[in-house]
Amino acid sequence: MDFDFSPKVKELRQRLLDFMDEYIYPNEALWDQQVAEGDRWEPPALLAELKDKAKAAGLWNLFLPQSYGKFSPGLTNLEYAPLAEIMGRVYWASEVFNCNAPDTGNMEVLAKYGNEEQQQQWLTPLLNGEIRSAFAMTEPELASSDATNVATSIVRDGDDYVINGRKWYISGACNNHTKIYIVMGKTDPDNSNKYIQQSMILVPADTPGVTVVRPMKVFGYDDAPEGHAEMVFDNVRVPASNLLLGEGRGFEIAQGRLGPGRIHHCMRTIGLAQRALELMCKRAESRVAFGRPLIKQQSVREDIAQSACDIEQARLLTLKAAAKMDQGGNKAAKDLIAMIKIVAPNMGCRVIDRAIQIHGAAGVSQDTFLARAYTLARSIRLADGPDQVHMMQLGRNLSREFYERSESGEQA
Known part of the structure; x- marks a missing residue:
C-alpha cells in the first residue's frame, strides 16, 4: 500500500507548515488573551485576520472530498489526512482553514443530502466561513451513544414541523456566529423499525423557542468561543421544507x-x-x-x-x-x-x-x-x-x- 504524498499534497503540506510557523504558533498566546479579555462567545479578532490569510494562501475547505463535486477542492480523504494532522497541532487552527468540527460534518451533510435551496441558504455561507453551525443530537436524559435512542420530537403540523426536546454538549451552539442547527429527532417514534423513526431538520438559531440554557464545561474548560451548549427546543416551529432528505432518513x-x-x-x-x-x-x-x-x-x-x-x-x-x-x-x-x-x-x-x-x-x-x-x-x-x-x-x-x-x- 503506497502512502507516499502526491506532488499536489507535498506542495499543500509545505504551504500549510509554513503558514503554521508564520501565523499560528506565534499567535497562540494572543489567541488565548483575546478570548479571555473579550466576549467569551465572540471569536477573537485574530481569527478573521488569519482566515483572510488562509484564503489568500489557497488553504481553504481542504476537508471536503472530491466526491462532493463542485463544492470540493479536489482532495481525497487520503490526501487530506496529513494536512489535518498539521492543523491538529493547535486546537483552534483548523477553524482558520474552515476545516473545523462540527462545521465540516454539517457542510458534508448539506452538500450530500441538502436540496439546492438549503445549500444556497446555508452551505454557501458555511463554505465561505461567514457563519458557524451546530449538530444537535446528544441528549442528557438518555444514552445518546445509541442514535436510535434520541427522544426529541419532530411533529408535522400543516406546512410546518414542531420540535420539542432537550440537547446537550452541542458543540458550537454558544458561538455568536452560529446561525443554523441540524437537529435530530423522531418523526415516527412508534415505527417498528427503529432505524427509520428519526429525521433531521434545519433550525435557524434565531427561531422562537430555541434557548441556549448554559455552556457545558469539559474538564473545567468552557472551550470558548465555540462552547458546548445545553439547549432546549420548546415548540420550535420551522417550515416543512427544512427537513433533510425526508422523514425517516435521520x-x-x-x-x-x-x-x-x-x-x-x-x-x-x-x-x-x-x-x-x-x-x-x-x-x-x-x-x-x-x-x-x-x-x-x-x-x-x-x-x-x-x-x-x-x-x-x-x-x-x-x-x-x-x-x-x-x-x-x-x-x-x-x-x-x-x-x-x-x-x-x-x-x-x-x-x-x-x-x-x-x-x-x-x-x-x-x-x-x-x-x-x-x-x-x-x-x-x-x-x-x-x-x-x-x-x-x-x-x-x-x-x-x-x-x-x-x-x-x-x-x-
Missing part, C-alpha cells in the same frame, strides 16, 4: 455524517500527539535532574520510543482507513474507521500523559499546551461515539464476517 444521514467526522478527529489527534512527542524530546534533552539531562534516564528514553511507535501505528491505520473510504466509500471502511476511532484517542491520551510526566509540574500548567491537549484527546474518546460502542460494533462485525467465511469454507 439515522441514514447520521451514519453518513459521522464516518468522516470520526476520522477527522483521529487525524487531528495524531497531530496533537506528534507535537507532544516533539516537546517531550526537547524537554528531555534540555532539562537536568539529578546531575544529568533527563534523556540519560532509561525510562525517559523508553517513553519517547514507545510514543513514536504508538503515533506511527495510529498514523498508518488512519491512512489505511482514509484510503479505504476513497476506494469503497464510508460504509466499506466502517470497520477501519471504528478501529482508528478506538486507537487514535487512546494513543493521544497515552502520549500526552507521558509528555506531561516528563515536564513535571509545568506539564499541568498553562505554560505548555499539554494540559489542554490532554483534555481534547480524552474527550475524543467520547465524541462521535464512545470507545465501548465502537468496540461492540467492531467485535460483532468481525465475528460475523469470520464465522460466515468459515461456514462457506473460505480461509480467513
Whole structure:
C-alpha cells in the first residue's frame, strides 16, 4: 500500500507548515488573551485576520472530498489526512482553514443530502466561513451513544414541523456566529423499525423557542468561543421544507455524517500527539535532574520510543482507513474507521500523559499546551461515539464476517 504524498499534497503540506510557523504558533498566546479579555462567545479578532490569510494562501475547505463535486477542492480523504494532522497541532487552527468540527460534518451533510435551496441558504455561507453551525443530537436524559435512542420530537403540523426536546454538549451552539442547527429527532417514534423513526431538520438559531440554557464545561474548560451548549427546543416551529432528505432518513444521514467526522478527529489527534512527542524530546534533552539531562534516564528514553511507535501505528491505520473510504466509500471502511476511532484517542491520551510526566509540574500548567491537549484527546474518546460502542460494533462485525467465511469454507 503506497502512502507516499502526491506532488499536489507535498506542495499543500509545505504551504500549510509554513503558514503554521508564520501565523499560528506565534499567535497562540494572543489567541488565548483575546478570548479571555473579550466576549467569551465572540471569536477573537485574530481569527478573521488569519482566515483572510488562509484564503489568500489557497488553504481553504481542504476537508471536503472530491466526491462532493463542485463544492470540493479536489482532495481525497487520503490526501487530506496529513494536512489535518498539521492543523491538529493547535486546537483552534483548523477553524482558520474552515476545516473545523462540527462545521465540516454539517457542510458534508448539506452538500450530500441538502436540496439546492438549503445549500444556497446555508452551505454557501458555511463554505465561505461567514457563519458557524451546530449538530444537535446528544441528549442528557438518555444514552445518546445509541442514535436510535434520541427522544426529541419532530411533529408535522400543516406546512410546518414542531420540535420539542432537550440537547446537550452541542458543540458550537454558544458561538455568536452560529446561525443554523441540524437537529435530530423522531418523526415516527412508534415505527417498528427503529432505524427509520428519526429525521433531521434545519433550525435557524434565531427561531422562537430555541434557548441556549448554559455552556457545558469539559474538564473545567468552557472551550470558548465555540462552547458546548445545553439547549432546549420548546415548540420550535420551522417550515416543512427544512427537513433533510425526508422523514425517516435521520439515522441514514447520521451514519453518513459521522464516518468522516470520526476520522477527522483521529487525524487531528495524531497531530496533537506528534507535537507532544516533539516537546517531550526537547524537554528531555534540555532539562537536568539529578546531575544529568533527563534523556540519560532509561525510562525517559523508553517513553519517547514507545510514543513514536504508538503515533506511527495510529498514523498508518488512519491512512489505511482514509484510503479505504476513497476506494469503497464510508460504509466499506466502517470497520477501519471504528478501529482508528478506538486507537487514535487512546494513543493521544497515552502520549500526552507521558509528555506531561516528563515536564513535571509545568506539564499541568498553562505554560505548555499539554494540559489542554490532554483534555481534547480524552474527550475524543467520547465524541462521535464512545470507545465501548465502537468496540461492540467492531467485535460483532468481525465475528460475523469470520464465522460466515468459515461456514462457506473460505480461509480467513
